[in-house]
Amino acid sequence: MTSFEIYEVEISKGQLREQEFLVPDMLTVNGVASTLGMSVRTLRRMIKDGTFPNSHIHRGQTAYWQRQFVRTWQRERLRSAPNQKRSGRYSDLDVIDRDEEKQFGRKPIDAQAMVRTMETMKSLLETDPSEFVRQHPHLKKWVREKGML
DSSP states (O other), X not given: OOOOOOOOEEOOHHHHHHTTTHHHHEEOHHHHHHHHTSOHHHHHHHHHHTSSOOOOEEETTEEEEEHHHHHHHHHHXXXXXXXXXXXXXXXXXXXXXXXXHHHHTTSOHHHHHHHHHHHHHHXXXXXXXXXXXXXXXXXXXXXXXXXXX
């Protein structure tokens, strides 16, 4: 693999206005994610785990990457694994032990939390409707309409 020289550069507002040729050649997180064909969330995860190098060019809190560096990184990555398939959170659902994990295996974290919350509410409603109404007073009218209270 090709080695890259990485150096830190601080760009002030005055320098950025003077050197406007830098701006078209620089990419923000959104631009990098678009260039690589992935979501910003995935890119941030890759930066955090070290798969994609962190930016060393900053203006305020905005990070910039050079467009050429991103394209070179992408070519090197494709060269090292040309037929690599995209994978979900679990590579093989058969290796997951519990049924609960299989149910949530492909869902994002926030969806998993929502499903768990709904299951908790459902079980509480079935076992103790008065406690359910105490915890969720905005649903009291609905519980009465259903004849559960």
